[in-house]
């Protein structure tokens with residue numbers, strides 16, 4: 001049977017990032033699994049769309065040195081596994097943890113990690129506010145909360161100099177201003193905002209990179225839910 005047309009696009013995306021044939025095969029299996037598993041927690045299931053919406057978008061962070069060089073990465077609010085699983089496939093030397101609070105999504109994630117052969121990825125079924133590990137190099141997060149909440153979520157889990165990388169759409173000055181205040185309180189600071197177009201004609205994408213510049217005060221993390229309920 002001839003390869004479906006989306007495989008051509010997957011090869012092109014993989015070439016852009018220097019991924020080998022084995023990685024392409026893993027990402028293809030992941031796309032097929034998201035298409036075929038009725039419990040996949042995403043509305044974007046068609047591989048012809050998901051190859052860009054999920055794979056190219058997740059891998060776009062490979063343009064950042066701190067992501068390519070990270071030894072430890074947490075995907076906060078991993079959902080169906082994006083951006084964490086494609087990053088784990090692309091960066092086999094990095095240990096990737098997929099943090100997700102909803103049990104049925106964690107079950108899906110466990111199967112997706114196996115299907116993708118991502119031996120360097122594991123699932124942590126927990127809220128980020130209760131997750132105990134520290135000293136991560138990178139927290140990666142797409143579509144979870146406003147930037148001000150994300151800096152509060154990420155700061156306690158990062159090492160000094162570690163980075164939060166947040167996938168956002170067009171820059172939003174109000175969201176940025178709110179996040180600047182929150183970042184100060186938790187020891188984080190905006191390093192840069194990188195504008196990307198994952199492919200011609202696609203939605204605008206901004207990767208916000210925050211750096212942990214000071215120790216986070218011991219009162220963080222606050223109780224589960226507080227960051228959203230009473231933003232800093």
Ligand SMILES: C[S@@+](CC[C@H](N)C(=O)[O-])C[C@H]1O[C@@H](n2cnc3c(N)ncnc32)[C@H](O)[C@@H]1O
Nearest residue numbers: 077078079082100101102126127128142143144
């Ligand atoms: C809209 S989905 C995005 C999923 C994925 N990152 C993506 O972009 O396709 C947000 C996910 O974050 C999870 N989530 C939200 N707040 C969380 C928290 N405090 N700790 C852990 N997971 C959380 C939700 O359960 C949900 O699966």
